[in-house]
Amino acid sequence: MEFLQPATWEEALDAKAEHPGAVPIQGGTDVMVELNFDMRRPAVLLDLGRVTELTGWDPAGDRLRVGAGVPYATVIDALGDRLPGLAQAARTVGSPQIRNRGTVGGNLGAASPAGDSHPPLLAGDAVIEVESRRGIRMIAATDFYRGVKRSALEPDELIRAFWMAPAAGPQYFSKIGTRNAMVIAVCSFAIALYPEERRVGTGIGSAAPTPLRATAAEEFLARELDWDAPLDEAVAREFGALVAAAAAPIDDVRGTAGYRRHALSVMARRTLTWAWRDHLGGTGRSGRGAA
Amino acid sequence: MRVSFIVNGASETADDVWEGESLLYVLRERMGLPGSKNACEQGECGSCTVYLDGTPVCACLVAAGQAEGRQVRTVEGLAEGDRLAPIQEAFVEAGAVQCGFCTPGLLVQAHDLIERRPDPSDAEIREALAGNLCRCTGYEKILDAVRLAARRKAAI
Ligand SMILES: Cc1cc2nc3c(=O)[nH]c(=O)nc-3n(C[C@H](O)[C@H](O)[C@H](O)COP(=O)(O)OP(=O)(O)OC[C@H]3O[C@@H](n4cnc5c(N)ncnc54)[C@H](O)[C@@H]3O)c2cc1C
Numbered sequence: 001m002e003f004l005q006p007a008t009w010e011e012a013l014d015a016k017a018e019h020p021g022a023v024p025i026q027g028g029t030d031v032m033v034e035l036n037f038d039m040r041r042p043a044v045l046l047d048l049g050r051v052t053e054l055t056g057w058d059p060a061g062d063r064l065r066v067g068a069g070v071p072y073a074t075v076i077d078a079l080g081d082r083l084p085g086l087a088q089a090a091r092t093v094g095s096p097q098i099r100n101r102g103t104v105g106g107n108l109g110a111a112s113p114a115g116d117s118h119p120p121l122l123a124g125d126a127v128i129e130v131e132s133r134r135g136i137r138m139i140a141a142t143d144f145y146r147g148v149k150r151s152a153l154e155p156d157e158l159i160r161a162f163w164m165a166p167a168a169g170p171q172y173f174s175k176i177g178t179r180n181a182m183v184i185a186v187c188s189f190a191i192a193l194y195p196e197e198r199r200v201g202t203g204i205g206s207a208a209p210t211p212l213r214a215t216a217a218e219e220f221l222a223r224e225l226d227w228d229a230p231l232d233e234a235v236a237r238e239f240g241a242l243v244a245a246a247a248a249p250i251d252d253v254r255g256t257a258g259y260r261r262h263a264l265s266v267m268a269r270r271t272l273t274w275a276w277r278d279h280l281g282g283t284g285r286s287g288r289g290a291a
Numbered sequence: 292m293r294v295s296f297i298v299n300g301a302s303e304t305a306d307d308v309w310e311g312e313s314l315l316y317v318l319r320e321r322m323g324l325p326g327s328k329n330a331c332e333q334g335e336c337g338s339c340t341v342y343l344d345g346t347p348v349c350a351c352l353v354a355a356g357q358a359e360g361r362q363v364r365t366v367e368g369l370a371e372g373d374r375l376a377p378i379q380e381a382f383v384e385a386g387a388v389q390c391g392f393c394t395p396g397l398l399v400q401a402h403d404l405i406e407r408r409p410d411p412s413d414a415e416i417r418e419a420l421a422g423n424l425c426r427c428t429g430y431e432k433i434l435d436a437v438r439l440a441a442r443r444k445a446a447i
């Protein structure tokens with residue numbers, strides 16, 4: 001095995017162009033498990049840990065451009081005020097040790113349907129910036145996930161950053177697991193309110209081959225919500241039903257398809273209720289932890 | 292390949308390291324530092340927790356080459372000479388050690404907690420230690436130990 005350690009983003013792109021089969025490693029919280037258990041024996045390991053461009057973030061117009069190598073702990077501490085939905089999801093990832101190393105870029109690279117970043121990235125209209133020696137591509141999160149652990153990333157491409165606007169309104173993330181720490185989601189749900197545009201963004205995790213948006217549920221809310229009135233319970237219930245209908249869950253060791261659909265409808269209704277309370281309260285920010 | 296980094300203040304080098312080898316393996320098997328324990332090798336148990344550049348991480352999930360040139364501090368580096376760190380003393384006094392397998396990881400993780408949060412609440416202690424499994428103690432005495440160490444640290 002070869003161990004490549006580029007010092008800059010340019011060097012990293014050169015290395016990936018030369019070795020398209022190289023496996024990038026950032027926090028290593030997915031890659032090292034696979035190496036330790038002989039599940040993967042890549043010819044080349046490409047350590048991105050020295051590439052400082054990946055660990056920063058800057059404003060880019062009206063959005064934030066967040067490097068792929070920013071660990072969850074930093075998302076929570078430094079970006080939680082602007083990206084509250086993603087920060088809530090980050091708080092539920094693994095343990096403190098995992099959050100100190102694991103990154104959103106690694107979550108995207110792994111593209112597991114259960115990855116906790118994905119629902120808030122979808123609900124928040126995130127765009128993934130990927131690059132190779134052939135150029136830069138900006139891929140909407142909705143187009144990024146292509147199948148179980150498959151993404152739109154080409155072999156010579158690396159993930160550079162994700163772009164997302166600071167929260168325009170309340171955001172919430174909710175995740176079902178068997179206990180509060182160290183659990184892979186049985187299923188998860190993220191919501192983002194856009195009061196100015198009078199629309200709602202959604203993201204469903206761990207309930208289909210890929211993370212996905214509940215488009216029909218979003219359209220329903222855009223049509224039915226009265227943004228100046230208390231939340232109509234019937235609207236919230238129908239929203240829950242439409243979110244559950246958008247999923248394509250399976251039975252597995254973590255839960256049955258039926259349970260997942262039911263849990264999704266409950267999480268959708270609840271997160272909408274929490275977000276609506278904030279919306280009417282005028283705080284515009286969500287403060288509550290994940291369920 | 293050759294890997295060099297600073298461990299507990301001293302520069303260490305290991306040769307013939309396999310490129311996919313973990314920092315934990317290098318510490319235990321090549322540098323003679325068996326304090327950090329190897330139990331799950333998948334980030335689930337926390338018994339391999341070490342500081343990497345001042346941040347607690349699972350050493351089993353860091354590729355050895357990623358530690359090149361960096362600062363590593365293991366449980367062996369918590370004491371100052373013969374004087375145990377307050378968190379170590381508290382573990383002994385509170386009876387927080389039974390078989391001791393989980394202890395090194397818990398010590399590093401708890402050490403970090405009371406460095407950052409001088410007066411942690413019970414919820415904060417539980418949250419900080421959520422990634423460290425103990426099969427023996429039932430955790431109550433571990434919580435006692437962390438509270439004791441935090442109280443003593445606050446009193447200094
Ligand atoms: C104990 C434990 C608990 C966990 N709990 C959770 C959880 O609750 N929720 C959750 O979502 N995940 C969880 N995970 C999985 C993992 O922590 C996350 O997927 C994390 O986001 C991975 O980030 P990383 O930087 O460690 O990725 P790495 O392991 O470094 O990489 C992951 C994948 O992405 C690729 N990659 C990395 N960086 C790039 C890049 N810049 N460009 C292209 N490809 C790249 C790698 O080649 C690899 O395929 C857990 C893992 C462990 C060990």
Ligand code: FES
Binds near residue numbers: 329333339
């Ligand atoms: S051995 Fe590293 S977390 Fe268990």
Ligand code: FES
Binds near residue numbers: 393
């Ligand atoms: S004391 Fe035995 S595992 Fe904790």
